[in-house]
Amino acid sequence: MTSKEKRGAEEQIKEAEHRQQLEKRQKEVELKEKEESIKLAAYKREQAAKEAAHKRKLEEEEVAHRRKQEEEDMAHHREMEKQQKESEEKEKQRKHELDLTQAGLHAPANPNNPSPIMVPQHRKFPTYKAGDDTKAFLENFERACLGYSIPEDQYMVELRPQLSGPLAEVAAEMPKQQMNDYKLFQTKAIYRMGITPDHARRRFRTQKWKPDVSFPKHTYYIGKNYEAWISGHNVKSLEELHLLIQMEQVLDGVPEDITRYIQDGKPKNLAEAGEIGARWMEVAESKKATVKGNEYPRGHTDHKPYNRG
Known part of the structure; x- marks a missing residue:
């Protein structure tokens, strides 16, 4: 065998070994990808099972809450029917006694047939x-x-x-x-x-759902606080509702003295609220200028332009 043929044979051997190494690496990569795929599939199944269990738990809680609410409503309805019936019986008795009085009738003084004793209603x-x-x-x-x-x-x-x-x-x-x-x-x-309209507004704005609170209960308190806020301000029209919400945004972050000053002015729209706020600032600036222009005894403090009460 010539040296050239010998080199060719060696290169073929090296090439064959290189292909074997590549195939081995390819198989290792494929095996690793297969293992990762199996792990991912198992993780997805586990997460799906957890989500399904959580969903079932929420549904069971909602069903239990709805059942409890229905039972309470039925109990309240029965109690109201009972009270209504007792009220009707009392009204009948009162009318009967009134009819007897108007007719001049009295109970017979017969010991063998005594009048029924009327027990006061509890x-x-x-x-x-x-x-x-x-x-x-x-x-x-x-x-x-x-x-x-x-x-x-x-x-x-x-x-x-x-x-x-x-x-x-x-x-x-x-x-x-x-x-x-x-x-x-x-x-x-x-x-x-502390059940003021402002208290109800703050609770309405800060009410957040929590995992341990059912959605029917969460939405009930949202609606309850909203109604308390709106009804507390005697809102009777869509325009008044718009003004209430807009004024809430205007006064957000405004100091309490200025807020009360603007509210006491009872603005009918945002423009009037702006004018009232501007008047407060003018008074504050004039007070500040007066303080700077005069000498006060040591320890003197300036008064705010507007104080509650």
Whole structure:
């Protein structure tokens, strides 16, 4: 074999070895890709199973909440029907007694046939405990009074025994000459518990969904806080609603003194709000100029151009 043929044979051998190494590497890459594909498929199946389990849990919670809400609604409906029936019976009895009085009839003095003894009707009212929803309690109490046909000037007589905690304190603090003024109590109770339109607005804006809260409950509180905010400002038209939302944006970040000054001016639109704010700034600038132009005793502090109250 010549040296040339020998070199050719060696190159063929090297080329064959190189191809074998390439094929080996290719097989290793394919094997590794196959393993990664298997791992990825397993991970996707695991994630899909977790998502399905979480979805089932949410659906079960929603179904349970809906069932509970339906049961509470049915119980409330039965209670209202019971109260309505008791009220109708009481009205029939009162009408019967009135008819007897007008006809001049009296019960016969016959010991063998005595008149039936009328047992006073036992009224049931919701009771308030510290931590309960104040507005829901007052609304249920008013519904109970309507069911029993109780006049509003008697609401406080029935309400006081049902109170405890901060609401009992509100009732005790009312002036004696106004102790039976239910509207006054309602106003004081709402402000004592912090249920103001601004409080409802802040809760509406900051209400965020949490994983442990069902969506029906989340949306219920969103709507409740929105209604409390809007109704608290006596919004009765679309224009008033627009102005309320726009003023919220205008006063965002504005100092409290300026905010109250603008609100006290009762602007009817954004232009008037801007003019009122500009007047406040003019007064503030004039006050500042006056302070700089005069000498005050040591320790003197300038007054704000507008103070609450």
